Amino acid sequence: MVKDFEILDWDSEFFGFKVARISSNISQKYYKELISELYHFNVELIYFNSPFDPSESEFYSILKIDEVVELSKELKLKKNFHPKVKFFNQSRATIEMRNLVKRIARRSRFYFDDNITTAKVYELYDIWLDKSVNGIGADTVLVYEENNKIKGFATVKINENNGTGVIPLMGVESKSEGKGISFMLMEAIESYLLEKKCSILKSSTQAKNLKALKVYERFGIKCERGSVINHLWRKPANLI
Template sequence: MSRIERLEWDSSFFGYEVGKIVANDTAIFGLNDFIERTKEFKLIYLFSKQSISLPNITLVDTKVVLSQVCTEIVAEDNVLIQSFNSKKHCFAELKELALESGIYSRFYIDKNFRNQEYEKLYTRWIENAVNDAATFDIIIAIRNNAIIGFATLNKKNSLLADIGLVAVSKNSRGLGVGKQLIQEGILRSKIAGFTEIQVVTQMNNVAAMKLYQSANFKIKEITNIYHLWNP
């Protein structure tokens, strides 16, 4: 029987009880007491490699982890790329793009979130990226003195870098800005001493999947994420 883990950070941040369960075997959902065990939680995140079809459990994300070896590639030169500097650049512009970055996120798609959880969460994430030492770079694309795209680069461990939040403004898409940001992220991760870089996206985010695979990222892992809400 899989254990339901209480998520302290999520519960505190959202203001209601949130739990997580990893389903290695969908047979657990045949147990009569499963729903009873979830009742102490308002929301359960259910992670499974397999598809699950049960009442009250909704698929909200097919999470895809892609990765590749860090290489010294030559990034394209479509726009000016800089590292974000809070004393020089506009955080409000960065925040606005961060809120655009998650439109395929389960926190945006699941309309059971009714207390601006999505906005609060992505605002916190970009604030943390600016202030957290685990984010070793925030690369931004500049045009006409405005931020039109960005990508955060995080340290997962001593060898693995992670591309976190990524966004390009609506008016600048299709111009190669996203590709340049990803290429620059790979290069900077290589220079920083990482040997591998990964990125997480959603399978239904076709544009992102196309972008990462065109940059030679390969699918490493796919996980279905379901939400179970209690009244």
């Protein structure tokens, strides 16, 4: 049985208020009951990727951010890495990676929520990057390096339970776009996942990420629009 909601302890500590996620499988009728319950749990922010158009309630205002695009590909072709693509084996991210992760952050659901400051979004993605290079939240990090400068990187996570791979973070510097770096990284990711006995690549992105979607589609990744990304913000007590 899928849990109806989850209190997100890490997010709550990071933002300084209680954050929860609602399961995308709940019914529209139960949704109304659930947000009333979460309000009385003093939840300030709710993430909800909804298959239906959620109605605004007396308890929460709704910010519709974007659509989720589900990504999938059956992995088949193993190639040698391009000479400029390698595993990142340092314990600290480089300045180029810091700059790149800011670009990635500017395409995220949090960046398009005016209730969250840009500085806080950058801090969130910096932490995510730090965890990734230290093997927390990612099994490996691949980089494209030229003249001792990292021009692009991708983090890869393996779900051993179902033999799938996920790409949590991927980005290429703006002045290096159009040079095929994303393709080289994707080929390396596919080869790495096949080496690790993964047969499927599954991930997700947002519909706003048009450049990324074009890369994924050209690489043979199936892109399907799915649920709507919503942030529900608790209304002040004096407005209820």
